[in-house]
Amino acid sequence: MMESPSRFALTPEKSREAVIQFSDVRIGFAEGEILRGVSFSAQPKETLVLLGETGSGKTLTLKIAAGLLRPDSGTVDVLGERVSQMSERELLALRRKAGFVFQEGALFDSLTVGENVAYRLHEDHVNEEEIEPRVREVLEFVELGHTQKLLPSELSGGMRRRVSIARAVVNRPPIVFYDSPTAGLDPITSQTIITLILRLRDVYGVTALLATQRLQDGFALANFHFDSATRRVRRDTKPEKPSAAVTRFLVLRDGRIYFEGSPEELLAANDPYLQRFLI
């Protein structure tokens, strides 16, 4: 499994066009090294599901990818730019092309939901007349149109998570980082959020890096697609996969990529550690 080259193993040619590319990334803190040589890459429109136990470094990986943290060594390239060596100033420009959904939401708690979502449009100097309809549209998209005037503290946890997604995607970034978007939510709300991510992928074609502790999330993304014609989420039919999107799994363990491959490969893997995830 680990040794056998996966179906999506990278040829050098492919990796050149990768949207996100990690090579031998390491980061550590006083307690020790957390990421010890992480390498992977994401192709355009691909969804990478980053699985790992709590504390395995998923959040760190995402923050490094977004340039919010600097790796101790190794290189990170996003959209062809070397994030791991850019100055904060250059990073600010690049980050406008990526959305980040924080594990805890990280909504601006003194701004209303509408202002939170509009924040990025104001930053990008979008026309004032254009902002309001776009905010309404994206809030409708996450089915929270009625909450525009409320403060984040007046929402439930699941609603906050959805506002956070709305805020991250309001300017239609080509890349979205989702940090444990379903952590601590009930199965039904989790499903709503995964559906949302599915729709974003299938409607806008975003490349996504999704950290999660729940394997179901990954399988839902792999096996369902959003049908724009009927506006419904449907199970993929086996013969032809309607969505061009590819879902791949990465499993982080002890600071390294322990497994990389498609959902089928993960299911077929006869590895005691991965089996524990499947339960």
Place this chain on the structure above:
Amino acid sequence: MAETPLQDTQPQAGSPETPSVVEVLVDAAKTNIQKVQEYSKLSFRSLANLATSPRYMQDTLAQMDDIGVGSLPIVLLSGFFIGAVMVLQTGAQFERFGQSSLTGDVVAIALVRELGPSITGLLVAGRCASGIASELGSMLVTEQVDAMRAMGTDPSRKLVSPRVLATLITLPLLTTISVFVGLVGGMVASVFSLRLDATAFWERAIAVLQFSDVMQGLSKSVVFGFILATVGCYQGLNVRGGTQGVGRATTQAVVVSSVLIIVADTFLTKIALFFADKVF
């Protein structure tokens, strides 16, 4: 104390990890030097940011409202009573020599040069350095600062510069108001306790003031404003350890900015007196 399994954190005498005194001191010096360096960087950036866009004028205005207008009540109240108490304290001394009309001179000079800027600086530090530190600290621990960075906003532009600029503008204004109200307070006190003529007090107080005194007072208030805003921002953006850390940073912001204001006051007084002779 009874031996319990929980007592496993007893320091082991002579264990190889025990650092030497020199090591501890060197470490402490290193961290402190690093802090000063980071603080200087933040202070410099807060001003340098103003030279280029984006500038966040809306946030600056909001901060001016919060820091300036919000501090008005305490500045007015304390200014009035400080002027009054100055008259009561000095008036009694002058009365012994039958020179109670000199009270106005002393109170005016003391308020304009020294008490106005420093008391206003300390009061606003107590109110706003703490406010800034706790606000930015809470934003930091709830990842709102990271969220800003993730959306392409430079926190030093969005959060630090508006607060520094707003304080730089409003503190001299507050100081001016405080001095004026202090003189009014002094006048009231001298009329009622020293039986002085109100106009006489006022005329003497204004006549004794020179341009250099006003410059000294205003330049002090600009420096104090810069200190309290940058220290507040620095403490807030360097919170370690969650909510408790925010509390610590808030306290630290007030303590450090107050001490720095008093220390800076001494040096500024020396410099101002030097220039008063040479320039004005």
